Amino acid sequence: MSDAVPDAATEHAVEAALVRLDLDAKARLLAGQDTWSLPALPEIGLASLVMSDGPIGVRGVRWTSDDPSIALPSPTALAATWDPALARRAGALLAQEARRKGVHVLLAPTVNLHRSPLGGRHFEAYSEDPYLTGRIGTGYVTGVQEGGVGTTVKHFVANDAETERFTVDNLIGERALRELYLAPFEAIVKDARPWGVMTAYNSVNGTTMTEHHHLVNEVLRDTWGFDGVNVSDWSAARDTVRALxxxxxxxxxxxxxxxxxxxxxxxxxxxxxxxxxxxAVRRVLRLAARVGALAGAGPAVTDPPADLDGEALARELARRSFVLVRNERAALPLRPGTTVALLGAAARDARILGGGSAVVFPARTVSPLDGLTAALPEGALTYAVGADPDEELAVADRGFALRAVCRAADGTLLGTGSAPNGHIQWMGADLPEGVTHDRLRTVELTGTFTPRESGVHTFGTRGLGAFRLAVGGTVRFEGVERPEKKDPFAAFFGGPVERARVELTAGEPVDVSLTYVVELPADGPLKIVTFTLCHQEPRRDPDELIAEAVEAARAADTAVVVVATTERVESEGHDRADLRLPGRQDDLVRAVAAANPRTVVVVNSGAPVELPWREEVAAVLLTWFPGQEGGAALADVLTGAEEPGGRLPTTWGSLADAPVTRVAPDDGRLPYDEGVLIGHRAWERAGRTPSYPFGHGLGYTDWAYESAEVTGTAAEGTTVQVRVRNTGTRPGREVVQVYLAPTEPHAGPDADQPDHPDHPDHPDQPHRPARWLAGFAAVEAGPGETAEITLDLPRRAFEIWDETAHRWFFVKGSYEIQVGRSIADRRIGVAVTV
Structure with a gap:
């Protein structure tokens, strides 16, 4: 395991290096040398430290497919495994990828909470629950750092939505801050000893996080003992003195x-x-020592773990994350010899990851169509589009063969580079060989497009600046796009604009060219060249597409409909307006379900969406953003070769019923008025029934909960021993969940004071949720076999944050320890008094 505390030799090397640096060198080191790295200081034996975005793959310093990256399932999928050990293996694989790409520090994991279902970047965070988030995050960080690579746990703290994220001031009560939003960071700092933390853009209670002395210095460092580096989110730092x-x-x-x-x-x-x-320099040098970049200091890890098979782990993680939330009439697994109609555009063109800074380019992608074609006998599978979730132009990708040509203002060729698709994003020194920002004037994306369908194809652009688009040798657009509002990331996350419609024939290549005029502000903090060639295939009549899908469904034993969100629904940079599936996908599901009673719906989204037809179909399987091997994993689960292993890390329900929804600030401020009641805590308090509760998930076997025994004391350590039996006909895996529920009003010091959280007139009364997650573990057993598991409940499960005394308060009284399959399916209760 990586070091918990720096040893004396490391600290000696750090101090020896520090005293040899003058003020200018120190200041330069803390500023970074470019987008992704810190400067090397050869005079003290310091190599350049390289950082890279994660969390599902290590991109490296270049946004290119020339050096592909393993693409694991989304963080919501990782949390859905409820398996910290598997998260640790995922971290180990990412450390392996980082070492291969020369990366020292991974900008991950994201451990912000799913406060509102409208959060657009929730696919990149784990859960609505702080305890589950902390456990999964601890496994991930441990795995990465055991591989000798640093992590930066982010975004510290309360970056729980995207709306006005650069400037929003989140107003959070001290108790909610401690019990919810800080809790995952605290658990990871104490249990995994991360080498870095990234502070967020937003403010908390009036102070921007890059200047938050109380939360960073007093809480994170002094109280929790964090000894790593605090790095800003990119361009978040605003003031020199206040930041330091x-x-x-x-x-x-x-x-x-x-x-x-x-x-x-x-x-x-x-x-x-x-x-x-x-x-500050001392902390950076300590990080360099840990990753082996400082001469005279031994790295924290001298013998990294054995290499892992990335594709195999991506496939395993995906199938272990899939959550089967409904399975009527034993629709799954598919029976041998079953004919299948696979329906939905997302079945052919899989969405494997969310949009934004976490995007990587894998060497291969297995779609549901690919996976089922390989798994089913010849002739057993038919496919129809049915409905396309993409209602607007997307990045030019399938059928396009492109390269980037860079020229100076006088037309001189500076260099060329590959283009994995129609999206160009070069940050800092991430330019093709021979190209520099000071000479670069135009970038031409040029190549060919071979349509897979005949008809009218739509082309467009995304980005800011001057464009010239030509298709088939004819200039189709020439003009300038300017921002509607001042937003430093508008060019990254703005919407596509239609520029031309061109009649094309399937299989006949045409020349395509998009020329972009580069305009970089002379005093800007970031040197970024980014723009996108967009495309949309011919739009057929939606009713005809659905009718074709219905006919295919009628002719098959089972219909499998894949529905999905798009980058315009789930991405960094914006929150969601609603939870509906885009396009006519709901209509498709209803029509297919009416034609075939054995309709299985596969939901390809990173976070909750509304499923208004869920009671009309035989089965619903949630696959999140499943990573590059998602289609292969889907085939494993649908055919029964593997069991769906996931449980919900977040409540799924309708937006109308969701208790906490607000993500938009008013005059720059967003009050977290709900206090400690978010997610399943809020659903229970409101007395509302979600579509599928927190912790829910089915397998292909059944389980009986036979006993639960509690030993120990809450103050010194409570242990719950649970025995379950597999009552089904095949081996399975069960996630045993333990919830803690108070059964009487609790009393404590000063409880007679109205401002104390235990007082019945306190505005937060009742001062705790109805129940909360206190422990979990997975067991495996064969048919008829029993399995026992022992869970240790942390003392923190019995504590609240006392806002009067500003400390943790152990709450005495009567509780019921509830053991079961989800927060709504509790099988055994054991009363305890503490």
Whole structure:
């Protein structure tokens, strides 16, 4: 395992390096040298530290398919496994990928909470529950760092939505902050000792997180003992003095940040003391020592674990994450010899990951159509589009063979680069060989497009600036796109714009060219070249497509409909307006279900969507964003070769019933008025029944809960021993869940004071949810076999944060320890008094 505390030799090497640096070198180190790295300082034996986005794959410093990356399932999928050990293996694989790509620090994991179902980036976070999030995050961080690669647990703290995320001030009560939003970070810091944390763009209670002295220095460092590096989210740092005194070590990306020369100047004019700079530099040098980038200091890991098979692990993780939420008439697994009608555009063109900074390019992608074609006998599978969720143009991809040609202002060729699709995103030094930002004037995406369908194809652009689009040798558009509002990331996350419609014939290639004029602000902190060639296939009549799918469903024994969200629904950069599936997908499901009673719906989304037809179909399987091997894993589960192993990490329900929905601030402020009641806690308090409750998930066998015995004391450690029996006909895996429920009002010190959380007149009364997750573990057993599992309930499960005394308070009284399959399916209860 990686080091928990730096050893004396490491600290000696850090101090020896520090005293050899002058002020300018220190300030330069804390600013970074470019988008993804810190400068090397050869005079002290410091190599350049390289960072890279995660969390489902390691992209490296270049956004390109030339060096492909393993693409694991989304973090929501990882949390759906309820398996910290599997998360640890995922982390180990990502460390292996990072080492291969020369990356020292992974910008992951994201452990913000699913506060509102409208959060657009929830696919990149784990759960609505702080305990589950902390356990999965601990496994992930441990796995990465055991591979000798650092992590930056993010986004500290309360970056729980995307709307106005750069400026929003989230107003959060101290108790909710401690019990919910800080809790996963605290668990990971104490149990996994991360080497880094990333502070968020947003403010909390009036202070931006890159300057939050209380939460960073007093809570994260002093109280929890975090000794790693605090790096800003990219371009989040705003003020030199306040950032350094707020505990920010690295202001990224470099070199134009609030550190560097500005930091050295602040010391020289007396606004900061050099010892304050030394403290931050010391942490960066410690990180360098841990990853093996500082001479004279041995790395934290000298013998990384054996290499893992990335494709095999991606497939295993996917099938272990799939959640079977409904299975009537034993629709799954498919019976041998069954004929299948596979329906939905997402079955052919799989969406394997969410949009935004987490995007990577795998060497291969297995769609549901690919997976089932390989798994079923010849002639057993038919396919029809049925409905397409993409109602707008998407990144030009299938059928396009493109390259990027870079020229200077006078037309001189500077260099060329590959283009994995129609999206160009070059950040900092991430440019084709021979190309520099100061000379680059135009980038031409050029190549051919071979349509797979005849008809009118639509072409467009996404991005800001001047464009020239030509298709088939004819200029179809020439003009300029300007931003509607001031947004530093508008070019990244803005919508596509239609530019031309062209009649094309299937199988006949045409030349395609999109030329973009590069405009980089001279004083901007980021050197970014980004734009997109967009495309949409011919739009057929939706009713005809659905009718074709219905006919295919009638002719098959089982209909499998794959429905999905799109990048415009789930992506970094924006929140969701609703929870509906885009396009005519709901209509498709209803029509197919009416034609075939054995209709199975596969839901390809990273976070909850509404399923208004769920009672009309035989089975519903949630596959999240399943990563590059998703189609193969789907075939494993549908055919019964493997069991769906997942349980819901987040409540699924309708937006109308969801208790907490607000993500948009008012005048820059977003109050978290719900306090500690989010997710399943809020659903229970509101007395509302979701579509599928937290923790729910079915397998292909049945389980009986036979006994639960409680030993120990809550103050010293409570142990629950559970015995379950597999009562079905095949081997299976069960996730045993333990919930803690108070059964009488609790009393504590000063409970007679109205401002104390135990007082009955306190506005937070009743001061705890009806129940909360306190422990979980998985068991496996064959048909008729029993399995026993022992779970240790943490003392924290019996504590609340006392806002009056500003401390954790152990709440005495009567509880019921409830053991079961989900928060709504509790099989055994044991009364305890503490």
């Amino acid at each position: 005194r707020g505990g920010l070590d690295l202001a990224m990306p470099g070199p134009r940040t609030v550190y560097g020369p500005a930091l050295a100047e602040a010391v020289r004019d007396g606004r900061l003391d050099e010892s304050e700079v030394d403290t």
